[in-house]
Amino acid sequence: MKWVTYDAGDGARTGVLAEDSVRGLAPGTTLLGLLTDGQLAEAGEGALRDPHEVRDLADVVLRAPLPRPPSVRDCLCFLDHLRAGYRALGRDGDLHPAWYQTPAFYFANADGIVGPYDDVPISPGCSMFDLELEVGAVIGRGGRDLDPARAEEHIVGYTLYNDWSARDIQLRDSAQGIGMGKSKDSAITLGPALVTVDELEPHRRDGRFTFELSAEVNGKELTRGTLAQMDWSFGEVVAFVSRGTDITPGAVLGSGTIPGGCLLEHVDTPDLAGFSRWLQPGDVVSLRGEGLGETRQTVRAGLDVLPLSSGF
Template sequence: MKWVTYDAGSGPRTGILDGPTVRGLGAGVTLLSLLGDDGERLAEAGAAARTAPTEVRPLDEVRLLAPIPRPPSIRDGLCFLDHLRGCYRAMGRGGELHPAWSQTPAFYFGNPAAVVGPYDDVPIAPGCELFDFELEIGAVIGRGGRDLHPDTAEEHIVGYTFYNDWTARDHQLRDMAQGIGMGKAKDSAITLGPALVTADELEPYRSDGRLHLEVSATVNGREVSRGTLAAMDWTFGELLAYLSRGTDLLPGDVIGSGTVPGGCLLEHVDTPDMAGFSGWLRPGDVVSLQGPALGHTRQTVRPAPPMIPLRTGC
C-alpha cells in the first residue's frame, strides 16, 4: 500500500492512495500510531481504508504532507561511496577514501523539526549562498529493535519514501572545519514523501537481496542524476544493524540511504554536463525527485529568510 498524510482543509489525516483518490481514516489516527507491532495494525487500518474509509478525497484537492511529519528521530547514512568520491573530486581532494569508510557505514542525526512535505516550497537556508539538494531514499522503521543482525534487520522496515536532504554547502564547510559533525548545513529542510510505500509492495523490485529501485532527480526539468538502490555499498540491513548497536531503533524512525551517486549539484560543479546549468539553487528553481515505485516530489526553492547575526561578522 501507499500510505499518506494529507490535509483537506481540516487538519492532517492519514489514508492510502487509490488511483486518483485518497481513502482516509478517522481524525486523530496517525501513521505513526499504526506502527510498532508486526504490521497487524497497519494491515487492519489499510483494509478499513480500502473497504470502509471515513472519507474519499480527490488527490488533486488535498495537500500531501510528509508521511510521518515529525519522526521520532532521523538518521542519514552514507551508503553510496561513489557519492563521497564524487564530492571529494569536486572539492579537489581526489577520489581516495580512508579505510574507515569501508569498515562501518557512516551516518549523522537529522532534524525532525525540519521535515517538509513533497510539494512544499523550500526556503534557502539563512545566510547560504551554495544551496543544494540530495537524492536519497528513506527507510521507515515499523518494528523497533536493538542490536539487530544485518541478515534480518530489513524485516524491521515497514516501507520506503523519497528523502531530499537539502544542504547548505557553505555552512557545511564550516561544520567540517569545526570537526564535530553536521550542524547548520543540514538543518533547514528534509523532504519526505509523497507516500510511504510498504515493503511488500516493493518485493517485485528485489533481486539478490537488493532493491533495484531506479530513481532520478531533475532541476528545472533537466535530469541531474539517475541511479538505483542496488548500487549501495552498505545495504539497509547492514546500516540498521550498525545503527542499532547498543541503542534502540523506534517505530517511525527514518533512516536515509545517503545520496545516490551524482545526486547533488556539488558532484557536478566542474563537469561538462553542467554547461548551461544555473549552478547552485536559486529562488524559483524547481527540484523534483522521481521513480516508478516511489512516485515523485516537486518543490520550488524560495528566498532565504533574513539571517540574524550573532555578533559583528558572525
C-alpha cells in the same frame, strides 16, 4: 500500500492511496501512531474496505507521510558519492579505511521535515544551496542489537528523501569537527507516500531493490540510479544503528545520495541543465522513484542572517 498524510482543508489526516483517490482513516489517526501500535496492516485493510472518507487526490494536499518522525539519521551508503564530492573539493578520491568498516550516519533534524510539494527556502546565509537524491527507509518494528542478516525485516517501507544542503555552511561545520550542523538543518523532504515493502517486492533482484531513481532541476535530468549501487545495504545500516540502542517505529534512515544526485558532484560540468550550479530562487527540483512517486518543489529566497554578538 501507499500511506499518506493529507490535508483537504480541515487539518492533517492519514490515508491510503487508491488510484486517483485517498481513502482516509478517522480524524486523529496518525501514521506514526499506527506504526507504534503495530496496527498498520489492519488499518490499511480497513481503509480500503470501509474508509472514513474518500477524497479525490486532486482535491487534497499531500504532506510528508511522517511529519515528525521520532528520529532521522542520514547515512552515506554510496561511496561513489563521497569520492565525487572529494574530487569536486580538490581532494584525493581515495577513502580512509574507516569508510569500509561501518556505515556512516549523522542525526538529522526531525523538526525540519517538509512535504513533497512544499516550497523550500534557501538556508539563511547560504550561497551554495544543493539538493540530494536519496531514499528513506522507515522502521516498522523496533529492536536493539539486531542481526544484519535479519535487520531489514524491521523496515516497513520506503519514501523519497531530499537532504537539502547548504554547502558553504557545510565547510564551516566540517572545520568545527563535530559533525553536521546548520548546513543540514533547514529542510528534509519526505514523500509523497510511505510505500510498504510488499508493494516494492517486484523491484527486488538478488536481494536488493533495483527501482530506478532520478533527480531533475528545471526539467533537466541531473542523475539516474538505483539502490543496487549501495555499498552498505539497508539491512546493514539498521543493524549498525541498533547496536547498543533501541531503534523505534517511525524512525527514518536516509540512504545517502545516489551517485551524481547533487550539484556538488557536477561543479565541473559546464552549463549543467541550463542553470547556475547552485540552486537559486525559482528553481524547481523534482525527485522520482519507480514505485515511490515524485516530489516537486520550488526553491525560494531565504531570510537574511541576523548576526551573533561575535562571529557570523
